Amino acid sequence: MKKSSVLLTIGLLLTAMIFSGCAGGGALSDAAGSGGAGGEAAAKGKKIVIGAALPDFSDKWLSYLQDGMKNYQKTQPDVDVIYVDAQNDANKQLSQIENFISQKVNAIMIVPVDTVSAVDMVDRANQAKVPIVVVNREYPGVDKATSYVGSNSLTSGTLQMEEVAKILGGKGNIAIMNGQMGHDAQIKRTEGNKKVISKYPDMKIVLEGTASFDRAKGMALMENWLNSGQKIDAVVANNDEMAIGAIMAAEAAGKAQDILFAGIDGSQDAFEFMKAGKLKVTVFQNADGQGKGGLETAIKAARGEKVDKYVDIPYELVTKDNMEKYMRKQ
Structure with a gap:
């Protein structure tokens, strides 16, 4: 009897230990238990889980932003981040946000594929009481998100065009290469360009078109412009990739030396073209700073801490004179 009692006691202890182990769960189990209330998870010493919805893992500049997050x-040893790639598909990104909500992550970070669908994604997170931080891409109504972390695109377009005007001596024919139409960066950067141009009677916009922030499309658009026969003194592009495409097309046509090229973002590829004297102007957008700032803000929100509605990561003008400083930042 005594032996049977001992065996029974051991069996009960083992059963209790097994059930206790099952209850521990992984990172997502901890998050699920919080019901999306990051503050509760932090208070109970549980691991915080953040969902990061990015538009395109293959985009070079966005890869720098993701590196900043990582x-x-x-x-942050008590934080897990789940990174998902929307592959530039807004419907896919919406589904990813819904999955994050159903998994009961403690907070969501999103770089929206487009600014129209972003409104719905933020609304769904708000309804589920999950903090959501929008990073990099601003849009009307972004104030409904928990926080926005990024840079003011109007400032970048203004800094870019002011330097172009300075180099050209306040006169010349300008070709503006737009990014994806309707995108906040396209609208605000071009607006900044045009506000500066309006101050100079001897500067005028002679060509304007979109290349959707893409190098190959920038090259094709520049080929069309060169074939038009229109005199161009400067190509001012909404981002570095389009500017590089334009440079490549002009080089192939033997006309690159006659045109000033300007971009925005301060990518490593852009710095290589600047070092070679082909790109004269870019504006540094701190991808690492935006990534870090976005995750830092999301973690604070998940812990129930107060966060700023707008976290500004400033743009900075880059020319060949100061580019070495910025080459080390990305």
């Missing part, structure tokens, strides 16, 4: 994540 580097900051390494400093």
Whole structure:
């Protein structure tokens, strides 16, 4: 009897331990238990889970932004981040946000595929009481998100065009290469360009078209412009990739030396073209800073801490004179 009692006691203890182990769960189980209330998870010592919805893993500049998130994540041992790629599909990104909500993550970070669908995504997170931080791409109504972390695109277009005007001595024919139409960066950067041009009677816009932030499309658009026979003194592009495409087309036509090229973002490829004297102007958009700032803000929101509605990561003008400083930042 005594032996049977001992065996029974051991069996009961083992059963209790098994059930206790099952209850521990992984990172997502911890998040699910919080019901989306990050503050509760942090208070109970549970791991915080952040969902990061990015538009395109293959985009070079956005890869720098993701690196900024990952580097900051390494400093936060109590935080797990789930990264998902929408592959530039707004419907796919909406589905990813819904999945994050159903998994009961503690907060969501999103770089929207487009600014129209972003409104619905933020609304769904708000309805589920999950903090949502929008990074990089601003849009009307972004104030409904928990926070916006990014840079003011109007400032970048203004800085870019002011430097172009300075180099040209306040006169010349300008060709503006737009990014994806309707995108906040396209609208605000071009607006900044045009506000500066309006101050100079001897500067005028002679050509304007879209290349959707894409190098190959920038090259094709520049080929069309060169074939038009229109005199161009400067190509001012909404981003570096289009500017590089334009440079490549002009080089192929033997006309690159006659045209000033300007971009925005301060990518590593852009710095290589600047070092070679082919790109004269870019404006540094701090991808690492936006990534770090976005994750830092999301973690604070998940913990129930107060966060700023607008976290500004400033743009900075880059020319060949100061580019070395910025080459180390990306």
